[in-house]
Amino acid sequence: MMTHTIQANNYNVYFNEKGYEELNIHLTKNKYSNIFVIVDSSTNEFCLPKLLPYIETDLNVEIIEFEAGEENKNIETCVEIWKVLTELGGDRKSLVINLGGGVVTDLGGFVASTFKRGVDFIHIPTTLLSMVDASVGGKNGVDLGNLKNQIGVINVPAMVIIDTQYLETVPQNEMRSGLAEMLKHGLIYDKKYWEEFLDISTIDFEALDQLIFRSVEIKNEIVKQDPTEKNIRKALNFGHTLGHAIEGYFLESQTKTTLLHGEAIAVGMILESYISLKKDLISAEEYAQIKNVLKAIYEDIIFEEADIEPILELLIHDKKNEYGSIQFALIEGIGKIKINQAVENELILDAFEDYKS
Incomplete structure (x- = not known):
């Protein structure tokens, strides 16, 4: 213990x-x-x-x-x-x-x-x-x-x-929901930590204590540098700009099943990794690895054509926006982050297309 x-x-x-x-x-x-x-x-x-x-x-x-x-x-x-x-x-x-x-x-x-x-x-x-x-x-x-x-x-x-x-x-789906934030901590800050999750079947849940400890430690190291989120703390928003919009949309929708936070964030991380790829911040191999790991853990979420527009609408109200422009935290290689990235709508739509493929 x-x-x-x-x-x-x-x-x-x-x-x-x-x-x-x-x-x-x-x-x-x-x-x-x-x-x-x-x-x-x-x-x-x-x-x-x-x-x-x-x-x-x-x-x-x-x-x-x-x-x-x-x-x-x-x-x-x-x-x-x-x-x-x-x-x-x-x-x-x-x-x-x-x-x-x-x-x-x-x-x-x-x-x-x-x-x-x-x-x-x-x-x-x-x-x-x-x-x-x-x-x-x-x-x-x-x-x-x-x-x-x-x-x-x-x-x-x-x-x-x-x-x-x-x-x-805690039920399995809730455990998976929490795992999404742990995966995020690896992607934005610690490549070695991310690699511990590459084969999810080998994770020893006895060792979960150790993994949780490191995850809290990573978040704490980031927050300590920037308690009020003026700068580096924005790194923690990776996957959350689109993830929160998706989560909010599914929460309000009469026809959709509400998503758990981590399920929405997992989709957000795939989409925002794709955007990172298109902005030449990560390699095609890194993107493929991220997408494969996340898709192996989380079931695909179905997006209809009519869903995308309202999700983009929700982005406008995101707390991370400044001066009316949507700010993303993207990854620059696995384990590093690049904050305050403006992303055009076209690229967001492409990311959804890629996610569906």
Whole structure:
């Protein structure tokens, strides 16, 4: 079991048992008035029973649950939770613990950051995706309609606890969803790490702890250099410019099955790798390798002609846009990134054509 600690900006990410030891030290040191654990309907059932025995406190611990799913990651849910916090006697010395996947940590972090102008919060991510993605960087927020993470703040937790035992309850498709962000970390920053995933059948899930640790470490190294995303942190947007638009479109559409975040990002990475190829940033061999690895893990998503236009429309509202032009983070060879790349629509359409072929 991993016991290392990763030092992020003004907080630590602890792994497994060490996390609970640190949590209890933190509770002893800080005079909190009460503790609120925010869960969704699935983490309430599967993860909360694992967590509660670890918490050593005489304080009142209240559980606040909301319905699971990205469609509930909105300001209406926040309003409900702010009301409950108020009714249950939440004050400026309350502690919020967010136990769940990215929806819970994003929304819970936002609720805590804004309640009474901000109370302490701790993230305990329970899915592979939230462990390697939402755990680092202090991004908290909610969706506005089908625009992902449009409302939010950058504000860091008191600590993050990554406990891989929660993954025992995570279904395969959710594990694959998280894997997409790990693959991304290799593509943008560490070629050797990417190569560990070339033959997915040989991955030893006992070694998953080690892979998760490295993934968090990569994201942390990038975020530390640029906490507010003025520069290099934009590297983390690789696959997300188109991926988020695709995810948002499928979320809103009456006729489409909603995609998991990683499923949409996997498509985004193929499309944006194609764009990187056409801009002479990667070789044909590198592109073929990326496309083959991703297509072996993720099922093809079907795009009709009529889907492309609305997806491009959503790009216009992307938070990464500046001065009205769409900015992409592309890869320059595997393991390196080139940010602030303008991409013309023609090339995006070609990328979709190539993806379908």
